[in-house]
Amino acid sequence: MRPIGGKAERFTKPLIASAWFSLLFLPFRGPEAAGVLFVVLAVSIPLLGAVSDRVKKTGPLRQGLENIGLKSRRFAPLLFAPLLVVPLAAGNYWIDVAVLAGIYIILALGLNVVVGYAGLLNLGFAAFYAIGAYSYALLNTMLGLGFWTALPLAVGITTLAGLLLAFPALRLRGDYLAIVTLGFGEIVRLVLNNWDSLTKGPNGISGIDAPTFFGASLASLPAYYYLVLFFVVVTVFVMRRVVTSKIGRAWIAIREDEIASSAMGISTMRYKLYACAFGAFWAGIAGCLFAAKMRFVSPESFTFMESVMMLCMVIIGGAGSVAGVILGALLLVFLPELLREAQLYRMLAVGCGLVFIMVFRPQGLFGRKNASPES
Amino acid sequence: MLLQQIINGLTLGSVYALIALGYTMVYGILELINFAHGEIYMIGAYLGIILLAFFTSVGLTAVSLPLTLLLVVVLAALICSAYGFTVEKLAYKPLRNASRLSPLISAIGVSIFLQNYVMLTQGATDKVFPSLFGSGGFRFLSTRVSYLQAAIIVVSGVMMVSLQAFVMKTKTGKAMRAVAQDKTMASLLGINVDKVISITFVVGSGLASVAGVMVAAYYGLVNYFIGYIAGIKAFTAAVLGGIGSIPGAMFGGILLGLVESLGASYISSEYKDAYAFVVLIGILLVRPGGLFGKAPEEKI
Amino acid sequence: MHLLKVKGLSKHFGGIRALEDVSFGVKDGAIQSVIGPNGAGKTTLFNCLTGFLRPTKGSIVFREAEITGMPADRISRRGISRTFQNIRLFRDMSVIENVVVAQHPMIRSGLLQAVLRLSGFVREEREVREKAFEYLEFLGIETLAEKSAGSLAYGLQRKIEIARAMATGAPLILLDEPTAGMNPQETEEMMTIIRNLRNIGKTIILIEHDMKVVMGISDRIVVIDHGVKIAEGVAREIRNDPLVIEAYLGKELH
Numbered sequence: 001m002r003p004i005g006g007k008a009e010r011f012t013k014p015l016i017a018s019a020w021f022s023l024l025f026l027p028f029r030g031p032e033a034a035g036v037l038f039v040v041l042a043v044s045i046p047l048l049g050a051v052s053d054r055v056k057k058t059g060p061l062r063q064g065l066e067n068i069g070l071k072s073r074r075f076a077p078l079l080f081a082p083l084l085v086v087p088l089a090a091g092n093y094w095i096d097v098a099v100l101a102g103i104y105i106i107l108a109l110g111l112n113v114v115v116g117y118a119g120l121l122n123l124g125f126a127a128f129y130a131i132g133a134y135s136y137a138l139l140n141t142m143l144g145l146g147f148w149t150a151l152p153l154a155v156g157i158t159t160l161a162g163l164l165l166a167f168p169a170l171r172l173r174g175d176y177l178a179i180v181t182l183g184f185g186e187i188v189r190l191v192l193n194n195w196d197s198l199t200k201g202p203n204g205i206s207g208i209d210a211p212t213f214f215g216a217s218l219a220s221l222p223a224y225y226y227l228v229l230f231f232v233v234v235t236v237f238v239m240r241r242v243v244t245s246k247i248g249r250a251w252i253a254i255r256e257d258e259i260a261s262s263a264m265g266i267s268t269m270r271y272k273l274y275a276c277a278f279g280a281f282w283a284g285i286a287g288c289l290f291a292a293k294m295r296f297v298s299p300e301s302f303t304f305m306e307s308v309m310m311l312c313m314v315i316i317g318g319a320g321s322v323a324g325v326i327l328g329a330l331l332l333v334f335l336p337e338l339l340r341e342a343q344l345y346r347m348l349a350v351g352c353g354l355v356f357i358m359v360f361r362p363q364g365l366f367g368r369k370n371a372s373p374e375s
Numbered sequence: 376m377l378l379q380q381i382i383n384g385l386t387l388g389s390v391y392a393l394i395a396l397g398y399t400m401v402y403g404i405l406e407l408i409n410f411a412h413g414e415i416y417m418i419g420a421y422l423g424i425i426l427l428a429f430f431t432s433v434g435l436t437a438v439s440l441p442l443t444l445l446l447v448v449v450l451a452a453l454i455c456s457a458y459g460f461t462v463e464k465l466a467y468k469p470l471r472n473a474s475r476l477s478p479l480i481s482a483i484g485v486s487i488f489l490q491n492y493v494m495l496t497q498g499a500t501d502k503v504f505p506s507l508f509g510s511g512g513f514r515f516l517s518t519r520v521s522y523l524q525a526a527i528i529v530v531s532g533v534m535m536v537s538l539q540a541f542v543m544k545t546k547t548g549k550a551m552r553a554v555a556q557d558k559t560m561a562s563l564l565g566i567n568v569d570k571v572i573s574i575t576f577v578v579g580s581g582l583a584s585v586a587g588v589m590v591a592a593y594y595g596l597v598n599y600f601i602g603y604i605a606g607i608k609a610f611t612a613a614v615l616g617g618i619g620s621i622p623g624a625m626f627g628g629i630l631l632g633l634v635e636s637l638g639a640s641y642i643s644s645e646y647k648d649a650y651a652f653v654v655l656i657g658i659l660l661v662r663p664g665g666l667f668g669k670a671p672e673e674k675i
Numbered sequence: 676m677h678l679l680k681v682k683g684l685s686k687h688f689g690g691i692r693a694l695e696d697v698s699f700g701v702k703d704g705a706i707q708s709v710i711g712p713n714g715a716g717k718t719t720l721f722n723c724l725t726g727f728l729r730p731t732k733g734s735i736v737f738r739e740a741e742i743t744g745m746p747a748d749r750i751s752r753r754g755i756s757r758t759f760q761n762i763r764l765f766r767d768m769s770v771i772e773n774v775v776v777a778q779h780p781m782i783r784s785g786l787l788q789a790v791l792r793l794s795g796f797v798r799e800e801r802e803v804r805e806k807a808f809e810y811l812e813f814l815g816i817e818t819l820a821e822k823s824a825g826s827l828a829y830g831l832q833r834k835i836e837i838a839r840a841m842a843t844g845a846p847l848i849l850l851d852e853p854t855a856g857m858n859p860q861e862t863e864e865m866m867t868i869i870r871n872l873r874n875i876g877k878t879i880i881l882i883e884h885d886m887k888v889v890m891g892i893s894d895r896i897v898v899i900d901h902g903v904k905i906a907e908g909v910a911r912e913i914r915n916d917p918l919v920i921e922a923y924l925g926k927e928l929h
Contacts, residue, residue, distance in 0.1 A: 024457055027425050028496040121476065168656070172663050174475070175408055179614050180659060182607065183652030194645040238790050245789030245796070246782040253765055253776045260763040263725065265751035265780040265843055304603070308483055315480045347491040354484025355466045362473035 014045040083229060087222035095221045099293060101333040102228035103286050106235045108313040108329040109322065110282025115311065116319030117243060118275035119255030120170075121178040124185020125310050127165075128280040130192060130302035132158040132287020137205040137297045138198070147211030147292055155284035162280025163273060170272050185307055192299040204298025211292050224293055231289060235282060240322055242278070251275055252320070316357055318364030327366050378518040380636050386524045386593070388632020389531030393586035394609035395616070395624040396538060397459075397579030403555040403619035404575050406475070410482035411462055413606015414489035415455050415580045419587025420597045421493060422451035424502050431505075440507060451588050452581040458489075459580025460573055468569070486603070494599040501598050504591040527589045534582060535625050542621060547574060555619065604648065611651045615658060617665030626666065630654075678703040678847055678878050679724075679755075684733035686719050686902075693719040694902045696733070701847070701895075706869060706879045708889045710913075711899035712922060717882045718760060720899065721849050724880075725757050726750040737847070752780045756845035758836040760852050760882075766825025770816065770835055773824050774807035777842035810838040813875075814868060830861045837868065847878045854885050866892050890914065898922070 018041035026034040087095055111125045135154035139145045145153070169180050192199045199205065210219035211227060218227050242248055250271045253261040262268050291297045309332060317328020332350075339346035357365065394416050401409045426447045430436050436443045466485045470478045512521040542548035553561040554571045562568045590605075591597045612631045616623025631651050638650040658666060677700040686694040694716045701707045709717050722728040724735060726747035735743045742750055765773050782803060788796040811817040814834045819827065824835055833853055840848050850869070854862045866888055872879060883889045889896060890910045898906040898913060900922040906913055913919055 020457075020461070024454070024461065025496075027422055027454060028493070115476070121479075168660050172659055175402070175406075175618070176614060176659055176663065176665075178408065179610060180656055183611070183655055186607070187649050187652050190646055190649045194643075241790050241792060242786065245784065245786075245800075246779055247786060247789065249772070249776050250779055252768065253779075256765040256767060257763050259727065259747075260759070260765065261776075262727075262747040263751055263757055263759075263763075264777045264839065265748050266776075267746075267748045304607070312480060312483065315476055319476065344495060345491075347487055348495065351484045351486070351488030351491060354487065355481045356484075358473070358477045358481040358484065359466070359469045362470060362477040 015042055017045055018042040087225050092221055095225050097333065097337050099221070099225050099228050101330055102232045103289050104313060104329045104333050105232050105326050106282050106286040107310050108325045109235050109239050110279045110286070111310050112314045112319065112325045113251070114275050114279040115314050116325065117248060117251035117255060118272055120272060120275065121174065123178050123182035123311065124307050125283060126302040126306040127185040127188040128158050128162060128283035129287045129290070129306070130188055131161050132284035133291040133297045134192060134199065136288040136291045137208050140208050141205055147209065151288050154288050155281060158284025158287065159277050159281045162277045166273050166276035170269060182304065185304060189299050189302055202299060204296055206296045208291050208295045208297070210295060228289055231285060236322060236326070243322065247271070247274065312354060316364055318366045321366060324364055324366035328364065378516060380640050381633065382518060382520055382524060384633035384636030385629060386527050387636055388629035389528050390586045390590055391609050391612045391631050392625045392628025393531050393534060393582050394605060395612040395628045396535065396621060397583045398610050398613040399618055399621060399624040400575050400579050402613065404551065404572060405467070407467065407478045407482065408610065410479065410606065411485035411489060412579065412583060413602035413609065414486050415459055416583040416587045416605055417599065417602030418458055418489065418493065419451050419455045419584030420591040420601065421497060421502065422454055422584065423447055423588035423591040424504050424597060426450055427505065448585055448588050452584045455580045455584030456577040459576040463573060463576040490599050490602065497599065499599065501596045504595050504597065506595060523593055527593060530585065530589065534585060538582070539621055551575060608651050611655050614665055615655055617667035620667045623665060623667035676703050677701065678738065680736040682734045684723060684735065685731045686723055686728060687731045692902050694723065697899065697904045699897050699904065699907055701878060701880060704873060704876065704878055705894040706873050706881060706892050708881045708883055708893040708896045709899060710883060710889055710896060715899045716902040717899055718851060721757060721851055721882065725755055725849060751843055751845065754845040755847045755849065756840040756843040757849035758840050758851055758853060760855070762832050762836055764824040764832055764835055768824055769821050770824050771804065771807050771811065771820040773835055774810050774838050774842045775803055777839040778803050778806065781844060807842060810841050813841070814838050830857055847880070848872065849880045851882045852884065853881070854883065854888055862888060
């Protein structure tokens with residue numbers, strides 16, 4: 001909080017804050033480092049205060065962001081064109097990152113249905129991602145099914161898993177639901193880790209086939225990029241149409257006020273089930289894409305941290321907004337890559353960033369306070 | 376064998392219970408799952424090692440071990456309380472009126488930050504807590520209990536009883552309960568809600584740090600990611616007992632410790648971490664409000 | 676003909692008898708008020724009628740069919756709609772979206788039609804919006820259609836709730852204190868709205884504290900005190916009923 005009041009306070013407050021943080025830091029790195037931290041903070045806190053005052057007064061950042069959020073819809077086709085030429089312009093490394101980003105966009109959009117639209121907090125979404133990936137891996141390596149045959153089956157299994165979890169879990173409210181989904185995520189991971197005869201335990205399953213397209217293999221990175229891009233486009237297309245239909249409206253209504261929703265004749269249980277199944281559906285697709293890209297799956301790709309990251313993508317971009325969630329996913333995939341130089345410090349920055357965004361823009365970077373179904 | 380496992384379970388359970396208290400108190404007042412609470416416990420464990428090393432280097436340990444240990448626990452609790460206080464002020468207080476998801480994400484951010492902060496300053500490898508207690512112990516019925524186990528159970532028990540007394544008997548404790556019931560009403564009655572919230576974080580963090588120091592001593596090893604799994608389990612314990620209820624958190628913690636310890640030895644140790652959740656899901660399906668909690672009913 | 680028949684309705688919460696053996700009928704096209712001192716059990720009665728609470732005993736018959744104990748959403752689809760004492764709008768939606776949501780059960784297009792945007796879907800969506808607009812016009816708030824519902828004044832929010840209740844298409848509308856917190860002019864306006872609702876064929880059950888409203892527009896009045904029906908009749912009869920006078924005055928003299 002910026003200092004209000006007398007001139008003396010303007011100087012003492014940052015000093016007190018700096019001393020406080022340095023003291024907290026002291027046991028971990030000794031007196032010298034704490035001293036350095038004190039000096040750095042004593043200089044930067046007043047500076048940051050001045051900057052944030054400026055920003056608050058003019059508010060260009062906030063408005064700028066809102067404008068981007070609004071305009072992006074109109075210019076969506078323009079944004080789309082450069083995506084087609086990415087493999088021509090970028091090196092393999094960045095194509096790889098882009099493929100990953102595409103998979104996360106699908107995941108985040110799926111989770112967005114559950115959290116952003118229906119308002120059900122899910123802390124174990126990686127479980128569905130895992131079920132999708134392992135289903136494809138097993139169908140492919142054990143039964144020899146190709147990508148296009150295994151995909152609908154794997155997605156069907158994942159959707160069913162979503163429904164099966166939802167049936168009992170939806171009797172619970174809010175945070176109890178959150179913790180049960182978290183538990184489900186952990187249980188799925190532990191089962192994958194320990195059911196050696198089926199999943200090969202922590203070693204994972206390797207030798208998964210890449211998809212083919214009319215006989216041509218899509219194993220090369222650029223080809224795979226286009227495959228993922230295709231699925232992202234399908235996801236966004238379907239998602240936007242569903243959330244602007246009566247189904248999406250019912251989800252938002254339930255999120256806003258469950259009691260009023262049932263007074264309007266909406267079967268809240270049924271639509272929550274739809275949301276869970278629909279969310280899991282996309283996680284299943286993302287899982288298949290992931291397994292087919294890596295040609296390998298192991299439990300460590302589906303940890304709780306993974307669920308947390310997906311949730312952060314949804315919330316940072318702006319829960320309940322399709323465009324926002326896409327941007328949230330891009331941000332959280334690309335930002336750590338850009339910070340790779342400062343590898344050691346990037347998770348520190350991600351943690352800080354999450355707190356900052358929530359404190360200064362709780363509705364997410366691109367979410368509007370007034371989340372209407374058109375978003 | 377069975378008795379041995381029960382003692383192990385009680386030890387583990389009292390640690391879970393101590394951490395769970397922090398979750399339950401914060402949840403009772405702010406309805407926030409304080410995800411960073413597990414990291415406070417982890418910081419407590421590190422502080423135990425750091426402070427002990429410091430006191431050994433200045434020669435205090437050689438003079439009096441009990442005094443040193445007391446100093447380590449008290450100082451670690453103070454520093455952790457300061458961390459808890461700071462986290463609340465920076466990451467949660469500005470979000471008092473935001474939607475329910477925002478503080479949760481902020482808490483996840485704090486948790487990621489603190490984990491990496493400790494990893495960067497203390498290194499990614501295991502830290503060792505020097506074994507000071509040898510393998511001393513005593514016989515209890517037909518089984519052996521180490522002094523450390525006994526100490527953990529006794530210290531936890533004393534702290535839980537004191538906390539309950541603090542919340543039920545003191546003026547501050549009454550203010551805490553008032554704020555938990557109705558923040559607006561409490562502030563109208565002249566209770567400083569912000570202060571009560573700060574106290575809650577300070578007390579909860581202090582308890583977690585004691586748990587951290589004891590666990591560091593018990594297992595002898597500490598790593599920067601121990602906070603996450605312990606945090607999740609402690610939260611499970613809190614929900615198990617009915618979140619918001621202090622006796623519930625104690626009971627949930629001990630139940631969880633027993634389930635884990637017995638499950639690991641009689642069913643399969645590979646699924647040790649899953650039992651907590653299986654029990655939790657089972658109980659919530661029968662009693663959607665936890666063992667001691669009431670299912671929330673919304674007034675129309 | 677009775678649209679709604681309540682027989683021997685009781686609701687107990689543990690040892691508390693919030694409603695005890697309440698019976699009455701509501702004629703098609705009537706405006707029927709339920710009055711009584713605070714805590715008499717009026718809102719509990721509404722919650723039982725609309726499925727938010729399961730009655731302990733008794734039966735509720737609506738359009739000759741037993742609806743006792745049905746879940747709220749099914750009762751709503753059967754044709755009983757309501758407003759809430761402490762307004763429950765979808766605050767972050769626009770006004771018109773609120774009214775569109777209320778038409779949810781009448782929309783037939785499902786997932787497939789929505790994804791493919793078949794012509795039926797597009798037509799249905801258009802019709803739903805047009806209808807929503809008509810309901811807003813009926814209440815004279817069509818200019819606010821695109822405003823965020825939560826940002827509006829209290830009196831306007833009550834009107835949106837009524838528009839929303841109408842939009843469900845229900846023939847029976849339960850209004851829970853529609854004039855609470857309104858000034859005399861707004862109250863007058865609300866009375867006109869309620870009369871208009873009846874004029875377009877709706878049946879109304881009204882919980883109301885303002886005696887001027889109750890006596891002014893009710894065809895029939897049911898009085899509840901401590902969960903028990905103590906009187907029923909037209910305004911004139913109620914005004915002179917000794918039990919009613921005691922229930923009200925007795926309360927005030929404490």
